Amino acid sequence: MNLLPVAEALSRLLSNAKPVAASETLPIAEAEGRVLAVDLTAALTQPPFNSSAMDGYALRREDAPEPGAVLKVIGTSSAGHGFEGSVGEGEAVRIFTGAPVPSGADSVLLQEDAEKIEGGIRTNFPVRQNQHVRPRGQDFTEGEVVLPTGTVLDFSRLTVAAGMNRPEVEVLRRPVIAILATGDELLPPGSTPGPSQIIATNTFGVAALARRAGADVLDLGIVPDDKVEITVAIDKARDAGVDVIVTLGGASVGDHDLVQATLVEAGMQLDFWRIAMRPGKPLMVGRFGETHVLGLPGNPVSTLVCSLLFLEPLIRKLASLPPVQRDMTIEAAATLRANDHRQDYVRAKLSKSSAGGWLVEPFDKQDSSMMKTFAHSDCLIIRPPHAPELPAGATCPVMLLRPDLLA
Numbered sequence: 447m448n449l450l451p452v453a454e455a456l457s458r459l460l461s462n463a464k465p466v467a468a469s470e471t472l473p474i475a476e477a478e479g480r481v482l483a484v485d486l487t488a489a490l491t492q493p494p495f496n497s498s499a500m501d502g503y504a505l506r507r508e509d510a511p512e513p514g515a516v517l518k519v520i521g522t523s524s525a526g527h528g529f530e531g532s533v534g535e536g537e538a539v540r541i542f543t544g545a546p547v548p549s550g551a552d553s554v555l556l557q558e559d560a561e562k563i564e565g566g567i568r569t570n571f572p573v574r575q576n577q578h579v580r581p582r583g584q585d586f587t588e589g590e591v592v593l594p595t596g597t598v599l600d601f602s603r604l605t606v607a608a609g610m611n612r613p614e615v616e617v618l619r620r621p622v623i624a625i626l627a628t629g630d631e632l633l634p635p636g637s638t639p640g641p642s643q644i645i646a647t648n649t650f651g652v653a654a655l656a657r658r659a660g661a662d663v664l665d666l667g668i669v670p671d672d673k674v675e676i677t678v679a680i681d682k683a684r685d686a687g688v689d690v691i692v693t694l695g696g697a698s699v700g701d702h703d704l705v706q707a708t709l710v711e712a713g714m715q716l717d718f719w720r721i722a723m724r725p726g727k728p729l730m731v732g733r734f735g736e737t738h739v740l741g742l743p744g745n746p747v748s749t750l751v752c753s754l755l756f757l758e759p760l761i762r763k764l765a766s767l768p769p770v771q772r773d774m775t776i777e778a779a780a781t782l783r784a785n786d787h788r789q790d791y792v793r794a795k796l797s798k799s800s801a802g803g804w805l806v807e808p809f810d811k812q813d814s815s816m817m818k819t820f821a822h823s824d825c826l827i828i829r830p831p832h833a834p835e836l837p838a839g840a841t842c843p844v845m846l847l848r849p850d851l852l853a
Contacts, residue, residue, distance in 0.1 A: 448720075449722035449727065449787070449788065450720065450721050450722060451721075451722050452721060452722065452723050452755065455718065455721050455729070455731070455756070456755065456756060456759065458718065458731070459717075459738075459740075459756055459759075459760060460763055462717075462733065462738070463738065463760055464736070465618070465763060465764055465765070465766045466618055466619050466620075466621055466689065466764050466765065466766070467618070468618070468619040469483035469484075469616050469617060469618055469619060470617060470619050471614050471616050471617075472614065472617055473613060473614055474599075474604055474608055474612065474613060474614065474615055477599050477604065477607075477615050478599060478600070478601070478604060479599065479600070479660065480598075480599050480615070480617035480618070480620075481596060481597070481598055481599070481618045481765065481766045481767065482593055482594070482595055482596060482597045482599065482615060482616070482617060482618075483595065483616045483617055483618045484595055484616050485591045485593070485595050486591070486592060486593040486594075486597070486607060486610065486612060486615060487589055487590060487591050487592065487610070488586045488588055488589065488590045488592055488612075489588065489610055489611040489612060490588050490610070490611045491582060491583045491586070491588045492584075492585040492586050492587075492610070493580055493582060493583070493584060493585065494582065495528075495546045495547070495582050496547040496579055496580065497544055497545060497546055497547060497579070497580045498541045498542065498545050498546075498547055498554045498578060498579065498580070499543065499554070499578045499579065499580050500543055500556055500557075500578040501541070501542050501543055501556075501557050502554045502555050502556045502557045502559070502560065502578065503517070503519070503538040503540060503541060503554065503557065503560055503567060504523060504529075504533060504538060504541040504547050504548050504551035504553070504554050505533060505537070505538040505539075505551055505553060505554075505555060505573065506533060506535070506537075506551060506552055507552055507553040507574065507575045507576075507577070509535060509536055510553075510569045510572075511572065512572055513569055513570050513571055513572060514568065514569065514570075515568070515569045516536075516566060516567075516568050516569075517536055517537060517538040517566050517567055517568075517569070518536060518537050518565055519539065519540055519565070519566045519567060520533070520538070520539060521539050521540070521548075522539065522540045522541070522542075523539050523541045523542070523545040523546055523547070523548055524542045524545045525542060525543070525545050527545075528545060528546035528548070529541075529546070529548040531548065531549075532548060532549040532550040533548050533549065533550035533551040534550060537550075538551075538555075538566065538567060539551065552575060552576060552579070553573050553574065553576060553577040553578070553579060554577055554578035554579055555567075555569060555571065555573050556571070556578065559571035585609070586606075586610065592606060592610055593606065593607065596766060598768075599615065599617070618765065618766055620660060620661055620662045620765060621660065621661045621662070621689040621761055621764040621765050622661065622662045622663075622664060622686070622687070622688040622689050622690075623653075623656045623661045623662070623664070623688065623689065623690045623757075623761065624663075624664040624665075624666055624682075624683035624688040624690070624691045624692065625649050625652055625653055625656075625663060625664070625665055625666060625692045625694065626666040626667075626669060626676075626679050626680070626683070626691065626692070626693050627646050627649050627666075627667070627669070627693075627694040627695065628668070628670070628671060628676060628693060628694065628695050628696045628704070628705055629646075629668070629670070629671060629695050629696065629744065630670045630671045631643050631644050632644065632645075632668045633645055633646060633668075634646055635647075635650075646668055647817065648694045648695075648742070648746055648749040648750075649665060649668075651746070651750050651753070652749060652750070652753050652757065653665065655750070655753050655754070655757065655758060656692075656757065656758075659757070659758045659761040659762055659765070659767075659770070660761055660762060660765035660767050661689075661690075661761045661764075661765065664683065664688055666679045666682060666683060667679070671696065671704050672704070673704055673707075673708045673711075676704060676705060676708045677708055677711075680708070680709065681712075683737075684734060684737065689736075689737065689738065689764055690737070690738045690740060690757075690760065690761070690764070691734075691737060691738070691739045691740070692740050692741075692742060692757065693705045693709075693730075693739070693741045693742065694742050694749060695742075695743070696741075696744065705730075706719065706730055706741060709732060709739060709741075710732075712734075713734060714732040714734055714739055715732055716732040717731045717732050717733065718730075718731055719731065719741065722787060722788045722789060722831060723751075723755075723788055723789045723790075723791065724788045724789070724790045724791065725743070725745060725747050725748035725751055725791065725812075726742075726743055726748040726749075726752040726755070726814075727743070727748075728741075728743050728748075729741065729743065731756075738760060740752075740757055742757075743814075745814040745815050746814070746815060746817045746820070747793070747813075747814040747815065747816065747817065747819075748814045750820060751791050754772070754826075754845065754847075755791075758770060770849060771849060772845045772846045772847075772849050773828075773843060773844070773845055773846075774843075774844060774846065775841045775842065775843055775844070776804050776806040776825075776841065776844050777799070777803060777804065777805050777806070777839060777840070777841050777842075778805070778807075778827075778837075778838055778839065778840055778841070778842050779797065779805040779806060779838060780807050780808065780838050781835060781836065781837055781838050782808065782829065782833075782835065782836040782842060783835055784832075784833065784834050785830065785831065785832060785833040786832070787831050787832060788831060789828065790827075790828070790829035791826040791827070791828060791829075791845065792808045792809075792812060792826060792827040792828075792829060793808065793809050793812060793819050793820055793823040793826060794806045794807055794808045794809065794823060794824065794825055794826065794827045794844065795807055795809065795822065795823060795824050795825075796825060796851070796852075804852065806824075806825060806827060806842065806844055808827055809822075809823065823847060824846070824847060824848065824851055825844040825845060825846045825847055826844060826845045827842055827843075828842070828843040828844060828845060829842075
């Protein structure tokens, strides 16, 4: 089988991905980052009354068209304690920010523009009609669609949802990702490895990335290289109705790589495997009906790179979330060697040049088992297939591992 280009592999994966349509109702305190499943309308009008935007005096504009007007102060209006009477000719009410503007008044004079006198005030500034008055419904009105279907609820949108008197919101269900690690050699962290055994690591990175991308995670644990046990774990995921099954390791076709064969025997429709990329060539993509299957390589760096390139975009599409913007162009701090037929993702670190711009420099060792190097990397330099040598000082495309790094 020929190696599939990365762009084509991603296109084929996403072309079969349909956003999750099921919804659930959550308290707004638990809805950060979720996507509205229906239009969110206001349950009340805001502000619910004409209110003052400043501390001062509520009055009738016609009583103070020019400085020097003398007005009698007849009461006070404060937030939560409005003045119950009406402002008549030659009268004013002491008012505070957010308080209801009394009946009869149409404007607010700033407190610093008024001189206190016996029993009232003298105006020192002309008053405009509706000055410093927030009209009823200025923000939104009852029944108005303020947040449409598909809106991602962030800090500002949750604020307005609360202001709309909506304690709960209907949001799309998060995609559910089942993760299965396979291998006779794997033990969970905290174990004492025996001869030929290692600690399983990949589940934790993939699960963290999946949750951050917008998914819930079902951890199927570690299963040995045994077709029966692999089948039992896969059946558990399918019975749970997960949206994506992610396998870690064993997706190739070696004597001990049983995952692909087991999945196919269980009814998985294999779309493709073997991608023209480094690291991560033995990537497998298939489906059980509407359930996606993503078989990731076993080496930790290969697993994480493939998760960034394929799992994250898949989850974001299923969750109706916009793609994460990771790509940018940065000046190379060192010469990059010519590339072969596979698209290369080179672990690299960022630094600032003397001129204040960003520079990117690859790590010397790029073995796909080296987790420490990946943890210390800021980005991946993308080297297209057959790319010629790139001299230091030229720009190159990179994928940021932490997009907020350059914010």
